[in-house]
Structures are given as structure tokens and as C-alpha cells.
Amino acid sequence: MKKTYLIIFTLLLNLCSTSSDEGVASLSNETTTTSVISEEDYPIVLTQCLNEEMGYNIATPFDIQDLKTTISQLSNSKDEELKLREDVDYCISKYNLWSDSSSLNPEELAKIYDENLELAKCLREKGLNVPDPSQQEPKVDLSGLKESKDDIMPLLQECGWQK
Numbered sequence: 001m002k003k004t005y006l007i008i009f010t011l012l013l014n015l016c017s018t019s020s021d022e023g024v025a026s027l028s029n030e031t032t033t034t035s036v037i038s039e040e041d042y043p044i045v046l047t048q049c050l051n052e053e054m055g056y057n058i059a060t061p062f063d064i065q066d067l068k069t070t071i072s073q074l075s076n077s078k079d080e081e082l083k084l085r086e087d088v089d090y091c092i093s094k095y096n097l098w099s100d101s102s103s104l105n106p107e108e109l110a111k112i113y114d115e116n117l118e119l120a121k122c123l124r125e126k127g128l129n130v131p132d133p134s135q136q137e138p139k140v141d142l143s144g145l146k147e148s149k150d151d152i153m154p155l156l157q158e159c160g161w162q163k
Contacts, residue, residue, distance in 0.1 A: 037095065037096075037097070039098075042064065042097045042098060043061045043063060043064045043066070043067040044060060044061070045091075045095050045097060046067065046088070046091050046092065046095070046097060047059075047060055047061055047067060049090075049091035049094065049095060050087060050088070050091055053091070054087040054090070054091070056074070056087070058070055058071070058074075062142060062149050062152070063139070063142055063143070064139065065141055065142065065143030066142070066143055068143070069143055071084065071088065109138065112138050113133060113135060113138040116133040116138055116139060116140050117132055117133060118159075118160075119140050119156075119159050119160070119161055120132050120133060120140050122158075122159035122160070123140070123155060123156070123159055126155045126158065126159065128142075128145060128147065128152070128155060129144075129145070130142065130145070
């Protein structure tokens with residue numbers, strides 16, 4: 001019983017006491033955290049960076065092709081296109097998006113390609129006109145579809161696609 005009171009007292013003391021950096025050696029005031037972003041989320045991360053850090057107002061994309069189409073429609077002049085390219089490059093390098101894909105294991109790339117071939121086949125069986133992915137572009141290209149994202153998502157899930 002005394003141990004319980006001692007533990008509770010110690011916890012309360014720690015919660016109520018103010019923290020002090022006195023006597024603590026530190027090399028930096030900044031802490032950095034590293035998070036792993038899945039490749040499927042790259043277009044979303046890029047869009048968030050462009051919107052929040054660069055002042056754009058881009059709708060959340062369905063996939064990378066959707067984002068490419070949206071970005072290509074944003075610039076009306078060479079200057080705007082140059083500024084947009086700089087902003088995109090900044091966000092890509094800041095969040096380390098689309099790093100060198102040749103560094104991926106060839107077996108992993110083959111697995112992704114095979115899975116996406118199956119996904120494309122399943123989507124065609126469900127009535128969507130989806131081309132097969134290629135070795136160079138192993139993702140399923142949904143950018144040319146006329147159906148809405150809300151119509152496509154249930155079909156993707158039926159075919160086993162997971163976000």
C-alpha cells in the first residue's frame with residue numbers, strides 16, 4: 001500500500017513540477033522527427049505543401065495523374081509556370097517525395113507491377129476502361145476516366161486496392 005502511495009505521489013510531483021533546462025547540456029534547441037510517407041500519399045503531401053506553404057488552392061488529388069493534370073492547368077504564362085515548378089520542386093525536396101525509384105528492390109518493383117496489372121484487369125471487369133500499367137509507370141492510370149472519384153473508390157476497394 002505504501003508503494004502505491006509513493007508511486008502516486010511521485011507521478012503527481014512530476015506532473016506538477018515545472019520543467020527546467022538548468023544543468024542540461026544540449027547541442028540544439030530543435031528536435032527533428034522523421035516520418036515515413038507512403039508513395040500513394042505523395043500527391044496528397046505535395047498538394048498540402050503547395051496549399052499550406054506556397055499559398056495555392058488545389059483540390060486534393062485522386063492520384064498522381066490527377067495532380068499532374070491539375071498542376072498543368074494552373075499556369076497561364078511562362079513566369080507562372082516557372083514559379084509553379086520552383087514551388088513543386090521545393091515541396092518535393094522538402095518532403096523527400098519521389099526519390100530515386102531505381103533504389104527500390106527489383107523484386108519489390110515487380111511485385112508492385114504485378115499487383116497493379118491485376119488491379120487494372122479487375123477494374124476493366126467492373127466496367128472501367130483502364131489501361132494496363134507499364135514497367136516504367138507501374139501505377140494504374142485513372143486520369144482518363146470520366147467517372148467521379150466517388151464512383152471509382154468502391155470499385156477500387158472491391159478489387160482489393162487499399163489506401
